[in-house]
Amino acid sequence: MKKLTAVLCALSLMLTASGCSGGSIYSNYRDIAELLVIQTLGFDLSDAGVRLSVSAEGSSGAGKDSEGKTPVRLSVNAQSMTEAQDALQHYSGGLRLFFGHTAYIVLGENVTSTDTAQFFDCIERDAAFRLCIPVFAASGSASELVMGAGANEHDTTRLMRTVTENLRLRGDAHIFTAAEIVSALDLNGAALICAVRAVPADMTNPDAAEGEMAIVPDGYTIINKNKTAGHIPMELARGVSLILNETGSMPVAVGNATLQIDHSSCEIDPVFGNGLEGVAFNINISASLAEARGDFDPDELTREFEATARGWVEDVLELQNSSGCDFLHLGSTLEMQHPHRLSGASENFALIAHGLNFSVRVTAELDRSFHLDLF
Secondary structure, three states: OOHHHHHHHHHHHHHHHHHOOOOOOOOOOOHHHHEEEEEEEEEOOOOOOOEEEEEEEEOOOOOOOOOOOOOOEEEEOOOOHHHOOOOOOOOHOOOOOEEOOOOEEEEOOHHOOOHHHHHHHHHHHHOOOOOOOOEEEEEOOOOHHHHHOOOOOOOHHHHHHHHHHHHHHHHOOOOHHHHHHHHHHHHHHEEEEEEEEEEHHHHHHOOOOOOOOOEEEEEEEEEOOEEHHHHOOOHHHHHHHHHOOOOOOOEEEOOOOEEEEEEEEEEEEEEOEEEEEEEEEEEEEEEEEEEEOOOHHHHHHHHHHHHHHHHHHHHHHHHHHHHHHOOHHHHHHHHHHHOOOOOOOHHHHHHHHHHEEEEEEEEEEEOOOOOOOOO
């Protein structure tokens, strides 16, 4: 009985000591109203080392009403990313910077054209960031985009969210996350990063204030060995979507009609002869007629559409060959199909691609299109 009493007393002391002490899980608690929740990050190189630019909606903590308040935008130069994060804290207006809800990362052009390794290394190592964050490449300075887009009424994050949702809905381009880019670079040193650029807002909104900037998609930046190896313009980005099976409800203008892609599939097969001689792309597309401006011939419209889609894919494959890298990771796709015959293709496909024959076959079917009375 005495031993039981002693044990109970000891347990009581332990519970009392751990309840509200400095070791509590609540010792680092911060009220949300005291936080400045960073949602968009911009990385640039600078004379000092790096330039970190951040944007947050509202001029106060997330727990307060931020309607009608000017977005918070901060930018600082430092020798390293860690020092830049610390330096930004001095300009936060008494709020504690919180990076756990970062939604978008933008890399400046001088980063992607020089060396992306240090930035992806920082994202991987820093516990404040998540690897599922979408990463974009800016055509120009990330700082100018983060600090200037949207003027005083719209936060950069809101503009980036609109761009992201539109791209995902239409399937015009795939938005790669930090994890996907790092994985692609580890595979064979090549990756694609969705590109964006800042443009005068009056190009898309006639009521925009003078000097206001908007954000628009700008295709893909090709990365090889941690720096820019080329660019895929927006009009060809759909070719990437077809190859990667990432198409959405994208409208396509063909002749005097507009079609909408409902579904597509791409099969990539090796062509063997005396070794690997080529790669065949068999693409099937299901589309529907969205709009017709006058009479049209269904068969002719289908052929024009197939030719348009085939052109996208062929131009993207030509860009891959000219870039000197396998950013589409065709080698990995082929090696998984024939691991013994094509061993090592994942890493070395770009070395043999120039000697291969690439054939693209597109078959389209127009559904729900020809029971309309056209006047």
